[in-house]
Amino acid sequence: MRLLALPLVLTLTLGATPADWPLFDHDSARSGSASDGKLSAATVAGLRTRWRTKLDAVSDSAPIVVEDRLFLTDRDGTTYALESGSGRIVWRFATHGPKITTSVPAYDESTHALYAPGVDGDIHKLDPATGRELHDAGFPHAITYTSQTEKNASPLNVANGYLYAQTSGYIGDAPPYVGYVVAIRLRDGDTHVFNVLCSARHDLIEPKSCDAQRAGMWSRAGVVADPDPEMHGRIYVATGNGPFDAKAGNYGDSILSLSDDARRMLGSLTPSDYDDLESSDRDVGSSSPALLPRQPASRTPLLAVQGGKDGNLKLFDRAKLAGLGAPLQSIPLGEELFSAPAVWTGADGATLVIVGLGDGVRSYRLTTKDGKPELAAAWSASFDSGREGTSPIVYDGIVFVATSGDLIALDARDGKRLWHGDALGPIHWQSPSAAGGAVYCSDENGVLTAFALASSAR
Numbered sequence: 001m002r003l004l005a006l007p008l009v010l011t012l013t014l015g016a017t018p019a020d021w022p023l024f025d026h027d028s029a030r031s032g033s034a035s036d037g038k039l040s041a042a043t044v045a046g047l048r049t050r051w052r053t054k055l056d057a058v059s060d061s062a063p064i065v066v067e068d069r070l071f072l073t074d075r076d077g078t079t080y081a082l083e084s085g086s087g088r089i090v091w092r093f094a095t096h097g098p099k100i101t102t103s104v105p106a107y108d109e110s111t112h113a114l115y116a117p118g119v120d121g122d123i124h125k126l127d128p129a130t131g132r133e134l135h136d137a138g139f140p141h142a143i144t145y146t147s148q149t150e151k152n153a154s155p156l157n158v159a160n161g162y163l164y165a166q167t168s169g170y171i172g173d174a175p176p177y178v179g180y181v182v183a184i185r186l187r188d189g190d191t192h193v194f195n196v197l198c199s200a201r202h203d204l205i206e207p208k209s210c211d212a213q214r215a216g217m218w219s220r221a222g223v224v225a226d227p228d229p230e231m232h233g234r235i236y237v238a239t240g241n242g243p244f245d246a247k248a249g250n251y252g253d254s255i256l257s258l259s260d261d262a263r264r265m266l267g268s269l270t271p272s273d274y275d276d277l278e279s280s281d282r283d284v285g286s287s288s289p290a291l292l293p294r295q296p297a298s299r300t301p302l303l304a305v306q307g308g309k310d311g312n313l314k315l316f317d318r319a320k321l322a323g324l325g326a327p328l329q330s331i332p333l334g335e336e337l338f339s340a341p342a343v344w345t346g347a348d349g350a351t352l353v354i355v356g357l358g359d360g361v362r363s364y365r366l367t368t369k370d371g372k373p374e375l376a377a378a379w380s381a382s383f384d385s386g387r388e389g390t391s392p393i394v395y396d397g398i399v400f401v402a403t404s405g406d407l408i409a410l411d412a413r414d415g416k417r418l419w420h421g422d423a424l425g426p427i428h429w430q431s432p433s434a435a436g437g438a439v440y441c442s443d444e445n446g447v448l449t450a451f452a453l454a455s456s457a458r
Helices: 274-279
Strands: 002-004 047-054 064-066 069-073 078-083 089-094 106-108 113-117 122-126 157-159 162-166 180-185 191-195 235-238 255-258 265-270 303-307 312-317 329-332 342-345 351-357 360-369 372-382 393-395 398-403 406-411 417-421 433-435 438-442 447-453
Touching: 047 417, 064 106, 064 433, 069 113, 078 113, 106 157, 180 235, 312 372, 329 372, 342 393, 393 433
Parallel strands: none
Antiparallel strands: 002 089, 047 447, 064 069, 069 078, 078 089, 106 113, 113 122, 157 162, 162 180, 180 191, 235 255, 255 265, 303 312, 312 329, 342 351, 351 360, 360 372, 393 398, 398 406, 406 417, 433 438, 438 447
16 A cells, blocks of 8 residues: 655644544444534525545545545545545545455544555555554454455444444455454454354455355445444444355344444344345345434334345344344335435434435334334435435435435425535445535546535535
């Protein structure tokens, strides 16, 4: 790896604030929702293109925001720092390897460090002010030994004093690859690995050494951390196509909950039609679990939803995964889900799950009657988002979703269109991030665009 375009020497220490967006989808629970009071339904129509910066390659992901810096990684494994106000590239950190990444960096407030994905099979620890690589706590850390066939596809996450990563295969599903969850303790680099196939083995393995293959995890949200104190930091992942045989320790097409250090599996939920899902390439893990806020009136107060390539949105009890069987509720979507849902609670206390699909955005309201939870359709907004859809976010009560050519703003309460900006190029898995009254999104033309009110400044 090498550092490019060295900046002026900076002495500041960046620190995340409540007004920042330091992780993919804002937080370690991947809620996709934040508020800092900088925008409103009344002012969003004043958004204008502030700047557009051409990157060296396409970033098929999303930026994160810490103070006055944006950080994102392109497909070729180069991580950038840009000034949020001007779009000027402050530094680049390049890695080199055989293929691509669609991962997202993560910022950790406790170590004041930026953790960057690479195409070399490693996670790198960087000084966010200068881009200098930090060689401590065992970094850089390997998360795969075979980056030719195993991909760092999903965003990195930070929670519980750990950095979390998950792995998948590349498009085409060419073996050998096995899905892993890697948990790296940030204070000392102590590392634990959960292999979703051959799970009795607790180290990073050569994939050929496992007699089962695939089950890679490639969802947009990646590893999800539970914020509820009673759950003690447990994490969740959803796996892709691969064999399911709990006795053999193989967990293809399943939702898994793991301890915060990834040492132990605490529960699993696998559809009874797992054989059909495997043979028809309908991955459960095309999306990650989306965690809902505690519901005191419900018999199952800790809930989550999961969508997959089977075209269903499933509501389940995340506190007690049922093993082999059915979820609490399954809602037909009519198409595959590839995006990360956003979870938003309005001023009236109602929780919405907002889902990006190929035909637009749909929202579902969580209700509880006689202790039984249920999702019901709330509102929808129709537009062409492409076959795989894109991941929406909610910022100051406004839903932002990127489509090819447009960034669209909707009122989270009723789906009413409030604004759109036509400065984006084609969109694949790119999704917006927002902080300080500005919204940022990259596109397939290799451009990162900032939208902001004329008077806003960070």
